[in-house]
Amino acid sequence: LWHHKDPRLQSMQLVQEQADKGFSFLAIYTPATNALVQLTDERVRTGALGARDAWLLGSDNSAYERQSSVDGIQRRDIWLVNARTGEKTLVRKEARAQAQLSPDGRTVVYWDDGHWQAYDVASKVTTAITKNAPVTFVDTEDDHNVDRPPTQFLGFSRDSRFVLLQDNYDVWRVGLTGTSFTNLTVNGRAQRIRYARRLVTDARERGIDLAKPIFMAALQARTKKEAIVRIDAAKPGAVALTGWRDARHAPMKAKNADVWVASIQTAARFPDYWRVTFAGGAIADSVQLSDANPRMNGVAWSPGARLVDYVTDKGDSLQGVLVLPAGYQEGKAYPTLTFIYELQSDNLHSFSSPTFSSSPNALIGAHTSRGYAVFLPDIVYKINDPGMSAVWSVIPAVKAAIRTGVVDSANVGLHGHSWGGYQTSFLVTQTNLFKSAVAGAPLTDMISMYSSVYWNTGSANQGIFQSSQGRFKGNFLEHRDAYERNSPNRFADRVQTPLIILHNDKDGAVDFNQGITYYNTLRQMNKDVILLEYVGENHGLAQLKNRKDYSQRLMEYWDTYLKGQAAPEWLKNGIPRLKTEEHLREQKKKLEGKKIAM
Known part of the structure; x- marks a missing residue:
């Protein structure tokens, strides 16, 4: 008790x-x-x-x-x-927001009322240090239901006279008196370059030494080209040490030498480690240090990925990543899997390591090796309409991908897990664009989910709906229509797309009842729906045997609906409980006999 x-x-x-x-x-x-x-x-x-x-x-x-x-x-x-x-x-x-104490212990900086505030420990006087800045440090690109969230705080200067702040693009040196503002990168906002991540070269530093170079990882927001840049506080302007490259870097610098170790990857290039030196804004020398995936050359692999530009139904200019299938031929259209979550286009150069998983994105390599293209569209949100926002973003995105000629418009699948599972279960009530779909651990009734518990942490779900992914202005009593019009189960009668629901009985993030009730509703209406449950599993699949089984079923499912292959017995007629063990052994044998990128 x-x-x-x-x-x-x-x-x-x-x-x-x-x-x-x-x-x-x-x-x-x-x-x-x-x-x-x-x-x-x-x-x-x-x-x-x-x-x-x-x-x-x-x-x-x-x-x-x-x-x-x-x-x-x-x-x-x-x-x-x-x-x-x-x-x-x-x-x-x-x-x-979190507060920060200056290296000399004389100032506390915190975010309040849309500005960074500096509290002087001795005088106990607080100054709004960004109030008179020429730019805002409110994150205006954050579409959550949060009042004026801050952009990134990069740190104090070593002498505690300044803080370094980022406005989503440029890095600013701001004086603690609130009268000094210097744009150290100069061109970020104008050229849509995000100087987002400072590379710490001394783990024991106490504050940023402005007399020394500052190194950062930067990304061109529209092209997704990346670079390692150097900033000199005394001479504003960033210098790209690597040049702008179609690759993703994870660099580390030696403390007392101008030598770097970097993991370099693209959609088709495994992220091995390299020793790199720079000169004149280019790589002067590089030596490969690792060869962690030597068998990759013997596997059918994607030749790379492309960006797809599109405009949402609400006028937002977004992008998606279209990963090409192995053996891609220009002018040929391919069955395509659309994986959704939120913003994904910055993953253009991310390598998808072969694995078994319940996460759609983790299976990109497995699917492209088998002749599928994979599409990852961005989604942005309007307050009080998370489900409709997915409709407004994803449908124009897929149509734009079809126009590239890579995507076979008659054979497009949809897959999302968790929040992506919610959006998948909602999208199939609003469009027949997809030939088949998979919703993993989906929210399906926003009203009952609102006051449930996120059992993995013990907290209520209410905050998730109001200031996190839900993006509702308040509770369902105040905004009942918004909650109902964005709940998949309210439109279950419209579903015409074959659907698999993955939901596990011990899901501590999205209550199992969300998947079960949606499944039962669809089943009552004779919809083409299958429920997969892995007993004892949580929000995803942890046990290797279950990850293998799920991955195998997805391959067979997609092959049936998107390639026109004969449906396996489990998909066509189901498997009686007494024959489950025998069926699982047969599935395992089939998987072991396939040559796929796993």
């Missing part, structure tokens, strides 16, 4: 039980004075020590746990704790 005034907290405590049992408070011991000072307590449970261990920057979310569970907005009170005395000073109540 468990009693708690808020059952949501009970669920979270059950999930966190072991962590709570082993939880320890942070304290500091000073040998010279033999003093022991406890820095965290039951309210300020977490914190990070700053330079010279003078201050601890802590946070307390206890007053907001219930509200945050409802709307998903993470709130916390920010505290400074004197590490010598334990005295606490409140910096900000109900802050909505």
Whole structure:
């Protein structure tokens, strides 16, 4: 028996039980004075020590746990704790983003009211340091239902006089007085270049040394070309060390030498490691260090991927990635699998390693090796319409992919898992564009799902609907029509596309009942629907035998509907429970006999 005034907290405590049992408070011991000072307590449970261990920057979310569970907005009170005395000073109540303590311990920077704020520890005065900036640091490209979310905070300068901020494209040096703003990259927004990720060359650094080069990974947003760039704070403007290349890099720099190790990959190139040096904005020397996939040359493999441009029904200009099938011939149309989630076009140069998985994107290589093209469209969202947003984005995307001549318009499949599974289960109620579809762990009733529990964490689903993927303005009582018009089960009678639903009985993310009720509704109406359940599995498939079985069934399913091959017995007539073990052995033998990129 468990009693708690808020059952949501009970669920979270059950999930966190072991962590709570082993939880320890942070304290500091000073040998010279033999003093022991406890820095965290039951309210300020977490914190990070700053330079010279003078201050601890802590946070307390206890007053907001219930509200945050409802709307998903993470709130916390920010505290400074004197590490010598334990005295606490409140910096900000109900802050909505993580706070940062400067390297010298004299300033706390946090996000509030659409601006970065600097709290002076000595004077206790707060300055909105970006209020007079020539650009906004609100992430205007974030389409979630969140009030003015911030763009990326890159860090403090080593001397604690500046912070480096990113406005989704350029990197800015902003003075803590709120009067100094310098665009260090210059051309990011104008040329649609995202200077997004700083490459840390010294893991022990305390602040960014502006007297030394700053290295970043950059991406051209429309072409997807990537580069490693160098920025010199004294001379604004980024220099592309690699040149802009059709490849994805994962670079690491030696601490005391101008030598890099980088994993370099494309859609057709395995991400082996290389030792690289640069000169004059180009690669001066490169030596391959690994050969982790030597058998790849003996496998039918995709020759690469292309970008597809399209405009959504709501006027948004988006892109998708079209991965070509092995043996691709210009002018020939191929059966195509459309994999959906949210934004995916930045994965143009990502290599899909051979594997067995319940994730659609993890199976790209397996499908292209068997003669399928794979299409990954971007989806953007309008508030209160997550399902319709998928319709407005995906249908124009697929039509644009068909116009390339690569995609056989009569043989296009659709597959999504989790949030992608929801969008798949909704799309088949709104269009007959797809020959067949697979929805993994789908949300199908937005109203009943709203107040369910995300059992893997113990939290309520409500915040997911309001400020995360759901993108609803509030609960279903306030916006009933929006929840209903975006619920797949409300339109089950319209489904004409053959559908597989994968849903497992121990799913701790999307309740099993979501898949079961949708399946039963479709079955009642004599729709072409199959339910696959792997007993004991969670939100995905963890056991190798189950991943293999699922991957095999997907291959047979797609081959039946998109290639016109004869349907296997399980797909045509089903398998009686008493013959399941024999059937599974036969499936295993068939898989072992196939030569595929796995």
